[in-house]
Amino acid sequence: MKSNSYKDKTCVDLYSGIGGWALGFKLCGVDVKQSFEWWSQASKTHDLNLLSKTTNCDIRELSYSNINGPVDFIVGSPPCTQFSYSNRGGSGNVEDGLKDIKKFLEIVNYFKPKYWAMENVPRVAKVILGELSNGGSLEEFSSLCNSSMIKIYDFHEFGLPQKRKRCIIGNFNHKLLNSYKSKIKKKTLEDVISSLSSTKVFDPNFLLTLSNNELTEQEKETSLNKEEERYNKESKTHHPVYNNMEFPDPLNKPVRTITATCTRVSRESVIIKEKENYRRLSVRERATCQGFPINYQFHGNSHSSKLKMIGNAIPPVFTYYLANAMLEIPYKKLVTLEKVKINCIGKNQVPSPITSPDKEGKSYPSNRSFKFAIPNLRFKSGTRFELNNSKGELPWKIEFFFGDSKRILSTKLDVKLFKEINKEMNKQNSLFSKEVNNLITSKIKKIDHDKLQLIWCNKDKGLHPFDLLDGLGFLAHQLIQKFKNIDNNYFTSLIKKYVFVKSNSGKSISENKLTSYAREISVGLILGSAFNKIN
Numbered sequence: 001m002k003s004n005s006y007k008d009k010t011c012v013d014l015y016s017g018i019g020g021w022a023l024g025f026k027l028c029g030v031d032v033k034q035s036f037e038w039w040s041q042a043s044k045t046h047d048l049n050l051l052s053k054t055t056n057c058d059i060r061e062l063s064y065s066n067i068n069g070p071v072d073f074i075v076g077s078p079p080c081t082q083f084s085y086s087n088r089g090g091s092g093n094v095e096d097g098l099k100d101i102k103k104f105l106e107i108v109n110y111f112k113p114k115y116w117a118m119e120n121v122p123r124v125a126k127v128i129l130g131e132l133s134n135g136g137s138l139e140e141f142s143s144l145c146n147s148s149m150i151k152i153y154d155f156h157e158f159g160l161p162q163k164r165k166r167c168i169i170g171n172f173n174h175k176l177l178n179s180y181k182s183k184i185k186k187k188t189l190e191d192v193i194s195s196l197s198s199t200k201v202f203d204p205n206f207l208l209t210l211s212n213n214e215l216t217e218q219e220k221e222t223s224l225n226k227e228e229e230r231y232n233k234e235s236k237t238h239h240p241v242y243n244n245m246e247f248p249d250p251l252n253k254p255v256r257t258i259t260a261t262c263t264r265v266s267r268e269s270v271i272i273k274e275k276e277n278y279r280r281l282s283v284r285e286r287a288t289c290q291g292f293p294i295n296y297q298f299h300g301n302s303h304s305s306k307l308k309m310i311g312n313a314i315p316p317v318f319t320y321y322l323a324n325a326m327l328e329i330p331y332k333k334l335v336t337l338e339k340v341k342i343n344c345i346g347k348n349q350v351p352s353p354i355t356s357p358d359k360e361g362k363s364y365p366s367n368r369s370f371k372f373a374i375p376n377l378r379f380k381s382g383t384r385f386e387l388n389n390s391k392g393e394l395p396w397k398i399e400f401f402f403g404d405s406k407r408i409l410s411t412k413l414d415v416k417l418f419k420e421i422n423k424e425m426n427k428q429n430s431l432f433s434k435e436v437n438n439l440i441t442s443k444i445k446k447i448d449h450d451k452l453q454l455i456w457c458n459k460d461k462g463l464h465p466f467d468l469l470d471g472l473g474f475l476a477h478q479l480i481q482k483f484k485n486i487d488n489n490y491f492t493s494l495i496k497k498y499v500f501v502k503s504n505s506g507k508s509i510s511e512n513k514l515t516s517y518a519r520e521i522s523v524g525l526i527l528g529s530a531f532n533k534i535n
Contacts, residue, residue: 009327012036012067012111014059014076014104018298018309019046020291021075024319026050026344027337028327033071036062042309045299051346060103064110073326074108074116077314094127098137101128105141115326117170119314125150125167145169155291155318156254159337161187161204162289163254164315168322177325180334184321190251192288193272203294205317208342210294217284217298217306221264221357223277227458228265228360230466232278235267240373240384240401248273255281255289260311261304264358282357286310291317293342297352306355364457367392370465374398375473376480377524379517382408383510385476385524387469389456394449395535396465398472398528400521402499402510409509411499411525418529421522424494428486436482440530443475447535472527479523491518498525 009030013021016035025032035054037043043054055066078100101124108116129147131138138145151174155164158181168174191204196218202209224232236245248271249255255270262268270281281289283298283306290310300306320337369392373384383402390397403409411417425433447468454460483491495518500508508514514521 009072010070011073011075012071012113014062014074014107015078015100016043016046016054017077017313018042018292019050019052020314020316021077021319022046022050022052023292023316023344024321025073025075025323027316027320027340027342028323030073030323030327034067036066039309041300041305042312045297045309045352048299048350049296049345060099062103062107064107067107067111069111071111071113072115073323074111074113075118075319075322076104077119077312078104095137097124098127098131102138102141105138105144109141109144115170115172117168117172117322117326120167120169122152122165122167125152125169128169145171149174153318155315156186157181157184158318158321159184159187159205160289160291160315160317161189161192161254162256162258162291162315164257166314172322172326173328174325176328176331177322179331180321180324183331183334184336185338187254188252189249189255189272189289192255192285193251196284196288196294201294203342204288205291206293206337206342207340208293208295215284215294216352217287218282219354219357220282221280222359223274223279224264224271225360227464227466229278231265232267232269232271234372235265238373238375238378239267240378240380240386241382242267247271248278258286258290258311260308262307264360280358283307283310283355291315293345295342295345295349297349299350299352300355301353303355303357306352361458363459365392366453366457366459368453368457370396370456372466372469374469374476374524374527376476377473377520377527379513379520381510381513383513383517385528387465387472389449389453389465392453394453396447396449396452397535398524398531400499400524400528402514404510407509409501413525413528413532415529415533417498417525418533421494421498421526421529424497428490436479436526439478439482440475440527441534443471444527444531444534449535472531476520476523476527479527480520483519483523486519488519491522494518494522494525 010033011025011030013032013035016037022032022035035052036057036059037054038058040056043056046052046054104118130136132142149171150169152165153168156162187204195202195204199212200209201212201215233247236247259268271278287310290313298306300309324334371386371388373386377385386399398413400411400413401408422433451460451462452465455462456465492515495514499514503509
């Protein structure tokens with residue numbers, strides 16, 4: 001059997017997490033000699049599942065003498081937080097993140113294993129290539145690592161029921177690893193949900209079954225309430241800057257990337273529809289999407305700790321195939337995971353502690369922020385008319401944002417603008433101007449800013465901010481229809497006068513976008529300045 005064929009091969013696992021690397025290699029019969037990790041809850045999960053003894057330490061301070069050489073393979077996942085685009089919009093401390101990359105490469109360079117591999121987010125590929133060049137912080141490792149060793153992999157192509165792109169850097173045979181893809185069955189979110197809801201639970205990733213009462217981590221969160229549902233839908237399907245996502249997440253596709261942190265109301269949360277309600281994935285569903293066996297236990301002290309450790313892990317579904325490539329297993333002799341028995345997880349494991357999933361918010365801080373683009377006045381690429389509450393500090397107002405990837409600008413929507421546009425409209429057609437004003441004043445009412453904020457914080461009842469948002473969106477639609485018979489050149493002249501901002505090149509910033517939606521943007525200027533004037 002394969003599980004006994006490579007006992008002479010040894011592996012050291014740096015930044016080992018909950019065992020994603022170790023499990024993949026153990027399934028190939030490779031002895032994971034030592035593992036090193038800083039987070040004790042992750043180490044506990046690793047050790048109780050794989051009967052290992054992880055060394056808890058700050059790996060940046062790890063001494064070579066702490067590692068027992070020689071070793072055949074060195075693998076690991078230095079923290080990706082500083083490189084991830086989901087961390088403060090991609091503005092993490094890259095210099096700090098490189099300290100872990102450098103430490104990993106120092107250890108590889110010292111022990112000189114036959115093969116090594118490092119995992120991180122895709123963005124790190126470009127960063128490392130730059131730092132390996134002359135004058136870069138990793139220049140000393142230019143003979144150890146080059147561009148041919150830096151590849152981006154989508155783990156879905158290796159059987160993971162998740163679209164998860166990661167940068168893998170290493171000196172193993174990347175071509176051999178890629179050749180395995182055609183032999184591996186692709187999976188979807190539906191494969192996970194259906195397998196875990198069966199009377200006899202079967203693992204969609206491994207040759208493993210359990211009775212339903214043996215399955216842990218099945219606690220499901222309460223369904224999203226109407227506000228949470230709307231919040232999630234808006235952030236996914238109408239985000240003003242990022243690409244649209246599907247809502248709810250489709251079952252017939254691999255799930256989106258499972259993240260380490262997310263809340264019940266966030267763009268990152270995976271939301272599925274169950275009967276007529278919407279909910280987030282359970283711990284077990286997330287873990288299975290991440291390629292961990294259904295008998296794996298997660299020893300986090302809280303629900304959020306479990307989500308963090310799962311989201312940070314490298315899927316063992318992928319590391320199993322990477323280990324095969326390091327063992328130089330040819331394509332024809334590759335045994336796919338569906339045929340591999342899980343015999344390296346400790347029997348009679350300590351069950352993971354039961355932790356309570358997040359519940360719907362009963363109330364929120366008094367400065368809870370609201371900022372959503374108004375329906376019919378959202379134009380992507382950051383260009384939108386937005387109803388917001390000044391980051392929770394009040395007042396509630398409408399703002400107009402536009403620009404490019406380097407500059408987001410805004411036009412002040414105030415009484416002065418309202419009067420000036422009305423003056424322009426009167427010149428064009430005084431009767432039409434009066435008609436527009438009558439429509440606006442009949443629909444826009446003065447709001448109680450404090451009460452609206454209390455409603456948003458779930459501390460009072462009345463007109464909900466989302467209802468106000470929809471009302472403004474419908475009024476925008478009515479105005480756009482009313483303006484349809486006016487020549488578009490008129491609206492272009494309006495926005496040239498009140499919106500255009502010249503760049504150094506002499507052309508207005510975001511000129512093409514503004515011109516394309518001149519009619520709608522003119523409506524937004526009128527509606528927004530009228531709302532702010534009244535309120």
